Amino acid sequence: MPLSIFTALVRNLITLPAAVLRSRVAKDAEVLALRHENAVLRRQIARVRYEPADRIWFAMLSRLVPRERWRQVFAVTPTTLLAWHRQLVARKWTYPQHRCPGRPSTAPTVKQLILRLVKENHTWGHRRIQGELARLGYPIAPSTVWKALHAAGIDPAPRRSGATWRPFLTTQAHGILAADFLHLDTVALKRLYALVFIEHGTRRLHLAGVTAHPTAQWTVQQARNLAMALDRRMDSLRFLLRDRDSKYTSSFDAVFEADDVEILLSPPRAPRANAICERVVGTLRREILDRMLIYNEAHAVAVLTEYIRHYNGHRPHQSRQQLPPDSNEPPALATVTDLRAHGIRRQPVLGGLLNEYRHAA
Template identity: 85%
Template sequence: MPLSIVTALVRDLIKVPAAVLRSRVAVDAEVLALRHENAVLRRRIARVRYEPADRIWLAVLSRLVPQERWRHVFAVTPTTLLAWHRQLIARKWTFSQHRRLGRPSAAPTVKQLILRLAKENSTWGHRRIQVELARLGYSIAPSTVWEILHAAGIDPAPQRSGPTWREFLTAQAHGILAAGFLHIDTISLKRLYALVFIEHDTRRVHLAGVTAHPTARWTVQQARNLTMTLGCRTDSLRFLLRDRDNKYTAAFDAVFQADDVEILLSPPRAPKANAICERAVGTLRREVLDRILIYNEAHARVVLTGYIRHYNRHRPRQARRQLSPDSTEPPAPATATDLQAHRIRRRPVLGGLINEYRHAA
């Protein structure tokens, strides 16, 4: 406690015996005068600021005055007096000298690592996470891992949730081929259908064919043509992702199953389950079909073939770090060139509907 506070308390305590030895009438008169003075000061001062010594002194005197008289004697409320008393007790009984018993809590970095392992590995339970932490050099009990996961609202048991379609497709992208139909309305209001395939790994699009009558037999033949075009690349394919259209028959599936390709069916009315193919179909609509009039099947085949050639050879893909699907070069940071010394050449595609830009040789 500061020396100034101790001095003030001693000075005030010396005044107590003198007040006791006075006559009763003098004491009562002095009390009445002090009360009147307090009333005058309360009217003039909006808020009184008490020093620490004043608070201690009033808190000590409050134990000598009945609690029901506090409102008439003291200038502060009983709640304030009780709060001051609690602060005195809290300063005295801090228990800072006692060592905390029990096992020390895990470091925040270890907690973040536990939550990261649980998020990135949905099949790991708290014991599997504890084993992985031990291998990394963090000695922690399985029960502690369980408590950290439970406090974060994560089920400590394995199989918390199955993989999402995004996680599944990302992990299996190198072996997935997706199929989808695209309808085209001609200038004569005749509807055509195009069958397209897309490789998830490279985002390469294949046009199987265009027809006005997409029968099951026609679809099977297009599947055979595609497998012949892919050649030995079908050995790297593991899955064919398609919807439940009745044009995909057992004979269609058998064409791919002959190359050990497993058929995956998307749920009914769930286009997001085949999102990559649906996105490619949407790109074909936005960049070509919504901006050109189609005359017939031959015209549709020429237009789609020209655009898909541009799509595979030139159009950058964000999923491939701005590389085109056919590009095999590793991604490198682009360098800006001086436009005064180097020319940028434009090559129109589909009559100028789309343009490709390259540095002039």
């Protein structure tokens, strides 16, 4: 072995203990610095939160540190240890298979049906959709429909003002028949007038007639035709509510007074006194008259007749617990229909301007 190599080896062997000794001193100094830094941080932080990985690391290091030094090395007290144990016990007995408390979430199939109704009926608000769902066997709350629309980024239709004159109409609804005129303009800008009647108790709507010249004699004849059409139901009526239009003459009133029906006149310039009839006139405008062109008087009669058939036979009404006026069925029970087993079929009305939904056979 050359002398130079031997000399280098001896020099390294001599310097090795010194290097090891210096590294231990450096490590001790580093540990002292970290301890002092931890002491400073503990004075500034009220509470230190440890993650599960931190706890495992401390547990491993505790096997290398003498037990009498744990208090100076680890910032863990017996109270902390017991708290960790309680968390482990609680995590073990959480029963994740049980459902969370609170109201169950809306089924995805119902949400899809809500979005379908909105897509096919642009003027329907959340309450109108809730009524249609109740008829189909999904008695969910209006707020649930609103949340589904809001989550999908669809603004619901604004709420419409309800009926006023509540004390009288509530107690006497089953005996009141209300009348009102509404006007509509044809494609040729010819104005037509339609006389409609509505029964407060059942919300059944009647079209008396449509004409371009609503004279007093024409109005009396429409009243006679209605009285004959109602026949036995006239016995259950006690009041006729109308405004002070000059077309309602004493002869018009006499047609109803012959069946012991008392005439009630609304105050001047107070349409809300006849709120239910005004509301149905607004419904006629929003759902059909403002969304299609009328050619002539015969076309107006055909359109209004078809809509009234839909209104009386299918359209749900809040005042009747989501039942149509012609329905004698009891209110639907709070049962939910499974969409996977029962399909929903759409039946267009007035060429698809409106839609009726029923269970597929």
